[in-house]
Every structure is written in structure tokens, then in C-alpha cells.
Amino acid sequence: MSSLATAPDAAARPGRPARPARPTRRPARPPLRRPRAVAVTGVAAGLADHLGVSAMRVRGLLAAATLAGGAGAVFYIWCWMLMPVAPGDVTPTRRVPVAWLSISAAGVATLGVLVAAQGGSLVRVDLPLGYTWAFWSTVPWVWTATVLATASGVWAGAIDRVDPARGPRHATVIRVLAGVALAIVFLGTLPLADVLGIRAVLGELALPLVGAAIIAASTLLQAWRRLVDDRIGRVRDEQRAAMAAHLHDSVLQTLALIQNRSEASSEVSRIARAQERELRAWLYDGDSPADSDLPTDLRDYAGALELDFPVRIEVVSTGTSAERASGELAAAAREAMLNAARHAGGEISVYIEGAASAVEVFIRDRGPGFDPAAVPADRWGVRESIIGRMRRSGGTAIIRSVPDVTGTEVRLSLPTGGRRD
Numbered sequence: 001m002s003s004l005a006t007a008p009d010a011a012a013r014p015g016r017p018a019r020p021a022r023p024t025r026r027p028a029r030p031p032l033r034r035p036r037a038v039a040v041t042g043v044a045a046g047l048a049d050h051l052g053v054s055a056m057r058v059r060g061l062l063a064a065a066t067l068a069g070g071a072g073a074v075f076y077i078w079c080w081m082l083m084p085v086a087p088g089d090v091t092p093t094r095r096v097p098v099a100w101l102s103i104s105a106a107g108v109a110t111l112g113v114l115v116a117a118q119g120g121s122l123v124r125v126d127l128p129l130g131y132t133w134a135f136w137s138t139v140p141w142v143w144t145a146t147v148l149a150t151a152s153g154v155w156a157g158a159i160d161r162v163d164p165a166r167g168p169r170h171a172t173v174i175r176v177l178a179g180v181a182l183a184i185v186f187l188g189t190l191p192l193a194d195v196l197g198i199r200a201v202l203g204e205l206a207l208p209l210v211g212a213a214i215i216a217a218s219t220l221l222q223a224w225r226r227l228v229d230d231r232i233g234r235v236r237d238e239q240r241a242a243m244a245a246h247l248h249d250s251v252l253q254t255l256a257l258i259q260n261r262s263e264a265s266s267e268v269s270r271i272a273r274a275q276e277r278e279l280r281a282w283l284y285d286g287d288s289p290a291d292s293d294l295p296t297d298l299r300d301y302a303g304a305l306e307l308d309f310p311v312r313i314e315v316v317s318t319g320t321s322a323e324r325a326s327g328e329l330a331a332a333a334r335e336a337m338l339n340a341a342r343h344a345g346g347e348i349s350v351y352i353e354g355a356a357s358a359v360e361v362f363i364r365d366r367g368p369g370f371d372p373a374a375v376p377a378d379r380w381g382v383r384e385s386i387i388g389r390m391r392r393s394g395g396t397a398i399i400r401s402v403p404d405v406t407g408t409e410v411r412l413s414l415p416t417g418g419r420r421d
Helices: 002-012 043-051 055-067 071-082 098-118 139-158 168-189 192-196 202-261 267-285 294-308 328-343 380-392
Strands: 122-126 132-136 311-319 346-354 358-365 396-401 408-415
Touching (some): 294 328, 328 346
Antiparallel strands (some): 122 132, 346 358, 358 408
């Protein structure tokens, strides 16, 4: 007990220097990035995550800096323009309906224009150094309505249009409402020209026209960008088609000739077939999704097996099927193909048939065959990975094979309605 009590003081005995304390490493700050699911722009959330504080505190500091001289607004816009978005495949979404809030406020300001135009008066504001600013009472309402309507139209066309929570229809509705608001502002200000003269209200009449021109220009710019993207896509498809035709007439035919002149299980045939498969997939398949369909997945798996085993696998698909590569049917088919490549070798055929009631996969090899009932109990490949998996998913697995007889066939069937109770 005494040794335990004195052990911590051993380093502090007289005549022995104390050990310096190891500096503790501070955790690295997250990168300065805006998240993809945000309230408006994600600037406050990105700054809060980087600084390790709450987003509400950052918003409060930005609001206080804005009221203190506008520095907060400038810093906010600067961060919005330069701060990158967090990487990911999901399109950014926004919780706050900015366009609807802006167009609603623009509607209130438009009513203010109509009311001020009916009982308008000249307003004088005394400025420093003895100057006086005189303006008609409709000017603040015209400016407010024009800026809000223009901002809502541009925001809806540039940001809400690509937002999955809103879309192009939402953007069209907002732009139409913004155009109506600007038209009302223009028509509500127009009668003042008869009372005050055209020069007195020329600026007020020009404001809604400029706002409408900005909305139209942003819409035309987006349409031009879509047109350019479509043109680039067509040119890319034409170049890919020309390249595919050239390679089909030269390289693919050469690879097919090599396969026909060599044995199916030879190394040369395997390499030529793998290269042909990869080249065809690059030319014709394009970018496949992460969860591809059943025929595409089995073709890719067949190509991988041909590189590891002396086999040649043909995958044929007929009909239509919604079965995905992540399903149980695909897993059972891959296990059957692996067993055929490992134990039979040679040529293997995979036939996929999609119907309205069920999806069936046939895996047939030309090996020596085996007795399914004689498979040892500790061999789980056939019993659980194929038969048990299909039974648990609501399908069936039938294996037809006889020892010392050429050929084994595995038939997998899964109803399209999913699991059967």
C-alpha cells in the first residue's frame, strides 16, 4: 500500500529533474466548407462547424456586424461566393423558402406603391452640411418592391430550380409572380407622370423595367447554358460513336479472332476475352450506377472469374427485370457461377429470363457433375449460399447434376412480387 502511495512522487524526488509534461494535441478543426443540407446558404453552419460553436451564435454575430456598418453582410456574401461546398453526390437542399418569402414581401411593397401613388406627397429629408433630399413618397416603395421581386425571380431561377425540394415548376411560378409584381409597380407609378411630369417619375418608371430585364437575362443565360451542355453532350456522343465504330472494326474484331483461334481455357483466350469485355463496357455501357441491374452485374462478375479461372462464361439476358445487383438472386447466382468456375471449368453459360411473374437464372456448366445430396454438412456454399438464400428470399433453387455425367445446371427462380409469406 505504501509503495502505491509513493510511486507518483518518485519523479519529484530531490536531485532528480522532473519530467516535462507532454503537450496535448488539439483535435484538428474541420475544413471550412458549407454543408449540402442548409437553411439558406450554409455559410453560418460552415463557420460554426469550423469554429466549434453553435450556428445561432454565428448568425447573431453576423447580424450585429451588419447593423454596425454593413461589414457582416459583406463578409457573408464573400464567404458564400468563396467557401466550397462539402463533397458528396446529393444535390444541395435549402429548408427556408427564400423565394416565397421575397415574393411575399414584394407583394406587400407593391400594395404600398399603389397606396402611396393615390395619396402621394413630396417628402423632404434634411442632410448634413445643409443639403436637402426631396423625393416623392412612392420612391421607397418602388425601390423595395423592385429589389424584392427581382431577387426572388433570380433566386428561383438560379438556385431553387435545381433544388430537389422545389424544381423547375416552382421556379416558373416565382418568376411569373415577380413579373406580375413589377408590372403592377410600373402601371401604378405611370399615372404620376400626368401629375408630376415624365422627368419627375422617369427613375421610378425605369426601375421595374430594369428588374424585369434582369430576370429575363438570368432566364436566357440559364437556357443558353442548358443549350451549350446539350450540344456538348451530342458532340461527345458523336465522337464516342465514331470511336466505337473504328474500334469495333479493328480492335474488337482482332480480339474475337484471337478467341476463336485459341482454346476456351487457354491464357491467351482468357486475356483477349477480358480485354474485349472491358472495351465493350467502356464504349457502350457508359457510367454504371453503384447498384446496377442483374445482367450487368453478372456480366461483370463473369469477366472477373475469367481472369481467375480457366473458364469462358457467356451471359445472355432476355425479357425485362427490375432485379438489382444487391438482391439475393444476384448473390445466389454469383455463388453458383463461382462453384462452376472452380469445380467444372471450361465453358459456362448463364441465361437470365425476366417475366411478369418471376425472374429466373440458369447456370449450366459441362463439368463431371456431382450428387447434391452427398454434399458434406460442413460445406455451406451450395446448401446455404444458394438453396438457403433463395428459400429465405421467397424463391427456389433447383440443382440438376449426376456424378460422372457431363454437365450441372442450377436453376434460380424469384417471384417479382418479392418475399412470399
